[in-house]
Amino acid sequence: xxxxxxxxxxxxxxxxxxxxxxxxxxxxxxxxxxxxxxxxxxxxxxxxxxxxxxxxxxxxxxxxxxxxxxxxxxxxxxxxxxxxxxxxxxxxxxxxxxxxxxxxxxxxxxxxxxxxxxxxxxxxxxxxxxxxxxxxxxxxxxxxxxxxxxxxxxxxxxxxxx
Amino acid sequence: xxxxxxxxxxxxxxxxxxxxxxxxxxxxxxxxxxxxxxxxxxxxxxxxxxxxxxxxxxxxxxxxxxxxxxxxxxxxxxxxxxxxxxxxxxxxxxxxxxxxxxxxxxxxxxxxxxxxxxxxxxxxxxxxxxxxxxxxxxxxxxxxxxxxxxxxxxxxxxxxxxxxxxxxxxxxxxxxxxxxxxxxxxxxxxxxxxxxxxxxxxxxxxxxxxxxxxxxxxxxxxxxxxxxxxxxxxxxxxxxxxxxxxxxxxxxxxxxxxxxxxxxxxxxxxxxxxxxxxxxxxxxxxxxxxxxxxxxxxxxxxxxxxxxxxxxxxxxxxxxxxxxxxxxxxxxxxxxxxxxxxxxxxxxxxxxxxxxxxxxxxxxxxxxxxxxxxxxxxxxxxxxxxxxxxxxxxxxxxxxxxxxxxxxxxxxxxxxxxxxxxxxxxxxxxxxxxxxxxxxxxxxxxxxxxxxxxxxxxxxxxxxxxxxxxxxxxxxxxxxxxxxxxxxxxxxxxxxxxxxxxxxxxxxxxxxxxxxxxxxxxxxxxxxxxxxxxxxxxxxxxxxxxxxxxxxxxxxxxxxxxxxxxxxxxxxxxxxxxxxxxxxxxxxxxxxxxxxxxxxxxxxxxxxxxxxxxxxxxxxxxxxxxxxxxxxxxxxxxxxxxxxxxxxxxxxxxxxxxxxxxxxxxxxxxxxxxxxxxxxxxxxxxxxxxxxxxxxxxxxxxxxxxxxxxxxxxxxxxxxxxxxxxxxxxxxxxxxxxxxxxxxxxxxxxxxxxxxxxxxxxxxxxxxxxxxxxxxxxxxxxxxxxx
Numbered sequence: 001x002x003x004x005x006x007x008x009x010x011x012x013x014x015x016x017x018x019x020x021x022x023x024x025x026x027x028x029x030x031x032x033x034x035x036x037x038x039x040x041x042x043x044x045x046x047x048x049x050x051x052x053x054x055x056x057x058x059x060x061x062x063x064x065x066x067x068x069x070x071x072x073x074x075x076x077x078x079x080x081x082x083x084x085x086x087x088x089x090x091x092x093x094x095x096x097x098x099x100x101x102x103x104x105x106x107x108x109x110x111x112x113x114x115x116x117x118x119x120x121x122x123x124x125x126x127x128x129x130x131x132x133x134x135x136x137x138x139x140x141x142x143x144x145x146x147x148x149x150x151x152x153x154x155x156x157x158x159x160x161x162x
Numbered sequence: 163x164x165x166x167x168x169x170x171x172x173x174x175x176x177x178x179x180x181x182x183x184x185x186x187x188x189x190x191x192x193x194x195x196x197x198x199x200x201x202x203x204x205x206x207x208x209x210x211x212x213x214x215x216x217x218x219x220x221x222x223x224x225x226x227x228x229x230x231x232x233x234x235x236x237x238x239x240x241x242x243x244x245x246x247x248x249x250x251x252x253x254x255x256x257x258x259x260x261x262x263x264x265x266x267x268x269x270x271x272x273x274x275x276x277x278x279x280x281x282x283x284x285x286x287x288x289x290x291x292x293x294x295x296x297x298x299x300x301x302x303x304x305x306x307x308x309x310x311x312x313x314x315x316x317x318x319x320x321x322x323x324x325x326x327x328x329x330x331x332x333x334x335x336x337x338x339x340x341x342x343x344x345x346x347x348x349x350x351x352x353x354x355x356x357x358x359x360x361x362x363x364x365x366x367x368x369x370x371x372x373x374x375x376x377x378x379x380x381x382x383x384x385x386x387x388x389x390x391x392x393x394x395x396x397x398x399x400x401x402x403x404x405x406x407x408x409x410x411x412x413x414x415x416x417x418x419x420x421x422x423x424x425x426x427x428x429x430x431x432x433x434x435x436x437x438x439x440x441x442x443x444x445x446x447x448x449x450x451x452x453x454x455x456x457x458x459x460x461x462x463x464x465x466x467x468x469x470x471x472x473x474x475x476x477x478x479x480x481x482x483x484x485x486x487x488x489x490x491x492x493x494x495x496x497x498x499x500x501x502x503x504x505x506x507x508x509x510x511x512x513x514x515x516x517x518x519x520x521x522x523x524x525x526x527x528x529x530x531x532x533x534x535x536x537x538x539x540x541x542x543x544x545x546x547x548x549x550x551x552x553x554x555x556x557x558x559x560x561x562x563x564x565x566x567x568x569x570x571x572x573x574x575x576x577x578x579x580x581x582x583x584x585x586x587x588x589x590x591x592x593x594x595x596x597x598x599x600x601x602x603x604x605x606x607x608x609x610x611x612x613x614x615x616x617x618x619x620x621x622x623x624x625x626x627x628x629x630x631x632x633x634x635x636x637x638x639x640x641x642x643x644x645x646x647x648x649x650x651x652x653x654x655x656x657x658x659x660x661x662x663x664x665x666x667x668x669x670x671x672x673x674x675x676x677x678x679x680x681x682x683x684x685x686x687x688x689x690x691x692x693x694x695x696x697x698x699x700x701x702x703x704x705x706x707x708x709x710x711x712x713x714x715x716x717x718x719x720x721x722x723x724x725x726x727x728x729x730x731x732x733x734x735x736x737x738x739x740x741x742x743x744x745x746x747x748x749x750x751x752x753x754x755x756x757x758x759x760x761x762x763x764x765x766x767x768x769x770x771x772x773x774x775x776x777x778x779x780x781x782x783x784x785x786x787x788x789x790x791x792x793x794x795x796x797x798x799x800x801x802x803x804x805x806x807x808x809x810x811x812x813x814x815x816x817x818x819x820x821x822x823x824x825x826x827x828x829x830x831x832x833x834x835x836x837x838x839x840x841x842x843x844x845x846x847x848x849x850x851x852x853x854x855x856x857x858x859x860x861x862x863x864x865x866x867x868x869x870x871x872x873x874x875x876x877x878x879x880x881x882x883x884x885x886x887x888x889x890x891x892x893x894x895x896x897x898x899x900x901x902x903x904x905x906x907x908x909x910x911x912x913x914x915x916x917x918x919x920x921x922x923x924x925x926x927x928x929x930x931x932x933x934x935x936x937x938x939x940x941x942x943x944x945x946x947x948x949x
Contacts, residue, residue: 134875136362139843
């Protein structure tokens, strides 16, 4: 067992974990933040995407001990109080979700995409950048629209919202 | 009139919890003292179990119990059943082999559960499951349905000689043969429909607990139909009587059919929770999902289409072998029969149809309904045949279809279905216009100039939704009625709760169902909540599948609303001393027509509950329930047109344009309907180009992970153009037809018709992978060179 300490959504947390404990298990089971999901066992589907030190990662292929000392943001920490992040708002406004299971990972990946590449994203870039996130409900059509709309909105903001 | 009523693009009420990570799915549920289950699964496709040694596993830390099939059978847990009786053409009943939730004797597919470990943590349970030693005697396996019917094939079940479950027929064989004897042209094809894995993003999960004092079970599970789950668990699997079993399906992350059925794992978790005296939780990993979620499709067919000299279809003859896998899943027998062969008339006026369907056991995962369920298989067959016939006769694909469209309604087909309404020209016109069909030759020339092959293909599909009239399906073998129920509760403060037997797992019922109340009473949808997915809360229900929640589920709500409205009007008339016939309800107000007299909806609701001043003899309260049993299937139909570009060097197909023009009847929320179409199309394109459940000859599933099974990704599909045309369904009060499955039904033949148009050779099975397309181009080239 190892003690891990990290900052999750602005709060310092620590816990005792087996060395083999995955970051997603620590987040879901120890911290009871169940917005981050598990959808596969080969790091393909992206429903577990969170931000570690400002970058999107798959928390199903990261050990909790690797994340010790890092800054973590999960879907629960994306909004500022009641003010939703522009990407969250856009997913609702453009019907970019149906069952909602892939949504947290999609939103976190989209925020990272906009942070990384800047807000001037075209459809082909968005589709390519989503290769690590699967959705079985929406056919991606409205997810792509939502990300484009959020990027456009964020371009108009003085700085990126995260 | 409220702006949130029928036809409004109301944003979804349910979204906030999902975009903030506050959704509550089964695996998110936590109960005190929960033990975790890990299943010991067969690595063999067919093997006799000679013994199970659990001693090492039992000695491992945290392990509570290792349970096997002998204990399960000993405790009287019943076999898993198929709930739809099909009779062979000789009158004999289908041959159902025994399926136990934990198999004690012979395993018949890779992944079948033989034992379960319950431990303090999931890691402990999984470690211990690996330490359970099962002594198997391997038996020869068969995976392809045609091989399974051959003499000398390995035999799966003693009940089913030659692995044949049933040999069923529909239509008039003599009349069809007669049509073929008079045909001017006959088109013949061998057509396969590839096996798919549904793959909702949320894996199946179950959390079961047992209250020893009350002798009562609670099951949280990933179900599309919690009441049916409870019914089957109670009546057939003997877990507990219905009043001692509560089934809760909370947020469910997609289903596509795969979460209709009650699987071994849910049964075992319930049974084990009593055995070990603690709640038991199991969540599928993705590999388990590939191995154990019911698969879809898997048909081999031969089809023949007979035309007269005027290119009118005079006969259609089909032979299909359907692979049902190792066991008969809950609805499996209905899929390749009444959900398939009854749609073989397509959108066309065909005087004679005959179909023979053989259903077969193989050493593969059981096959059942997956988005479309039988109708994609029928549509693929019909629309590949139509395209091929048009090509053989050098006819325009659109004109050949038009020549044969049904235009008089109601139209009785030779295969049971009676189409009630439709306008197939309208959707074909809309689709051709939207994709600029006339501009295709120019686009093809442009592609050619860049060294690419461009093709265009259409499919004019029809499906039967809104399943289904109980009496009709009963006469066809269904073990249940397929009505739906609803209860509308107006609270004393005038807010409304609707309890529905439909289940939402992505469809947006919390919004669309609330729009009905907005439409009827002019109340904001924020004043309405939809309650579903809990057998303790909702009266009863048959669940969500077969695009039935609109046409059947919402019709039940409408019936209950009729009663609520009538009672509210009586109360209002009494309070305002007016005639009941002069009362209207709009914008949240109850008014006397032609006067300025009015009450707020809240005042009427409150009056109903105070009971201080009600009409003589009226019961207090404002809450009504209704059961709605449909009078017919509904018949959504439309035209899908796909345009592809093929890279001849690699064989890669790119979908460069896709138009869907669908007639869903009355639409409640266009935004949600379009979303359903987008998702269905992507699954249909996935089937046509990417997806395949691929078994090796020993019965190992080669594509059992996302590394191997090609799920459609964002850059595999285009943005879609979705159009709707409208003919009102006369069979239900809202005029709705259903939209959930259309995309998955219409898309595959449109894509393959486009691919074969591009590459200039008609022989192509799904998925049209780069390797297959490249091979087809090479062999066409070789053939050309040889000539």
